[in-house]
Amino acid sequence: MGNRPRQRSMVMGNRSFIILSAEDFRHAESRDPESLDVCLHKVQSMRLHGPQQLLEDHRLEECRLHDHGLQESRRPFTYFRGKGLQLGRPEEILRSDGGYVRRWKSSEILRCTQVDMYETTLEENGLLIPRYIDAPGVAYIHEGSGILGVVYPFGGEFRQKSYVRQVNTGDFISIPDGVVFWLYNNRSEPFKFTCVADTSNAPNPGEPSKPYHLAGGKEQLVGGLLHGFSDDMLSEAFGVDVSITHDIFSRQKDVTITRAGKKFNFPYLEGTHRDGENDVAAEFTFSMHSGKADLIVPDGGWLSFVTRNKLPVLSKVGLSAVRVKLEPRAMIAPLWSPNAHQIIRFLRGDGRVEVASNDGESLLQEDLKENDVIIVPKFYPSTIIAGERGLEFIKILTSDSPTASYFAGGNSVYKAIPAQVVAEALQIPLEEEIYIRQQRRKDEVILPAVRQHEI
Incomplete structure (x- = not known):
């Protein structure tokens, strides 16, 4: 040189x-x-x-x-070929009498997609202490039920709007960054929900999101934010004697999650979901039950999705979700999304996932089981097929209005291209291309299992 x-x-x-x-x-x-x-x-x-x-x-x-x-x-995403797209099992980072938090360990794929993911479990009377987070996020309730409270600034005035509502298994919650919220388990069974935060605009993009607790004790690296102020400053702000603020600090023991001394009672609790545009209490929640499915395919399964069109607050969060239930051996048509990474948690059943890369190589081929988590980067084609027990999963997408294109089914991109072009590109006879084109004409997105005698 x-x-x-x-x-x-x-x-x-x-x-x-x-x-x-x-x-x-x-x-x-x-x-x-x-x-x-x-x-x-x-x-x-x-x-x-x-x-x-x-x-x-x-x-x-x-x-x-x-x-x-x-x-x-x-690190190109092809760097993650093999098991690099799987997150493994979450690690417990906090436990108290009221419940515990497990977080998927920060990894290169999480940093590259700029998301944070964790699971919270609240035991009976468990209270997730009021907090706000430095990144917008969503949560999916996959076990139990509880009460959600949100405090949200409305309009140009210095006012805060509060609501409290019952949330149940299959519900989706969306919380913008900086918005105060809390959750409480008012039932005897565990209340579990998976959370995904978009850290792309957080102070430290790609790193775990940071909660700011409005109450709670003080431990290493975590604590109630009030501990960061002096007693004198807080007593002046709240208009009380210094002895009162000192007493408040001395009483706070638990961090993040605590157990209520007695069951809370909310006589004004709102228990229904979004009924109209003026239902302010529904601004942050959406039901993704089978009864509200957006697509039902006989022998194939069903799916329910929520985007900013259904839940306007998602435009402030930048995320969306799809809940899918596949019948045995049914599959999601191979697809790619040009504007959203897909974070997929498998809830029940078994199956298999495959992800391809732009160089024609396999990025991932893996059998699936309950609680597995994978991330499919935007543009990378993927497909999921259910096993003999069927398969259910929740998919969080890093766009409030995601799009997707499909390789197979009635809405296949191949069927939108002239037959002679496809035949020449695939180097197959035109008659064979036309035969393939005529298959799966009525199936879209969810493809039922094809029996051998139908082929």
């Missing part, structure tokens, strides 16, 4: 960046044209959006680009 000019660098935060000269660009192009594209993208991003956007773009590049020598740790 010949001598190259000395490169200048700049530091922003804890990141160092090389300032590339014209000769650097020519060198990058000679090594790999894609390297030049990366450089140009950085310069354009800096010009349009400033240093902060450049930092954010850098984080994304680490996840989606091959290592061309300009950075040390870029």
Whole structure:
């Protein structure tokens, strides 16, 4: 290699960046044209959006680009070939008399898709202490029932609107970042829900979301936010004697979850779901029961979805969900989503998932069982097929209005392309293409099992 000019660098935060000269660009192009594209993208991003956007773009590049020598740790999603798309089992991070929290350990795939995922279980009289979170999130209740409370600012005035409602298995909850909420188990059986937070706009994108508890004790790395203020400051703010604020701090023991001393009573509890546009109490919840399915396929199964069109608050959250139940050996038509990563938790039954990559290789082929979790990145084609026991799962998508395209079924992209074009592309006789085109004409999204004598 010949001598190259000395490169200048700049530091922003804890990141160092090389300032590339014209000769650097020519060198990058000679090594790999894609390297030049990366450089140009950085310069354009800096010009349009400033240093902060450049930092954010850098984080994304680490996840989606091959290592061309300009950075040390870029990770294309093909890097996760094999079990890298699976999250494994969650780890318990907190336990008290009122319940416990399990979190899926932060991993490269979670950082790349910029989501955080955890499961909360509330025992009888368990109370999830009022808090707000630095990232918008959603929750799906997959066991038990309880009470949800939300405090939400309305209009331009400095006012807070509060509501309390019963939520049950199969319900979907959506909470914007910075909005106070709490949950309480008023039944004897455990109350379990899975939560997914979108950290893309959080203070630390790709890292676990951070709750800010309005009450609770103080332990290492976690505690009620009031502990961060002095007694004098709080006594002045609340208009009480310092001895009262000191007494409040001394009484708080549990962190995140506590057990109520006696059962709460809410005589004004709202127990129905969204009935109209003016039902303010339904702004944050949506029922995803089979009775409200959006698609029912005989011998195939059913699905129910919620997007911002059904739950407007999702436009502030940026997420959506699909609940699917497949009959034995039925499958989801192979698909890809151009605008949403898919976080899928399998609730009941068994089956198999396959994910392909753009290089024609398998990214994942894995048998499924209850409580497995996988992440399918946007653009990557995937399919799920149920086993002999059927399969039920919940899918959280990182868009409030996701789209998808399908390879098979009545709405297949192949059927939207002229037959002669498809035949030539696949290098098959036109008659064979037409025969394939005529199959599955009435099946869309959910494909029932095909019996051998029907083929």
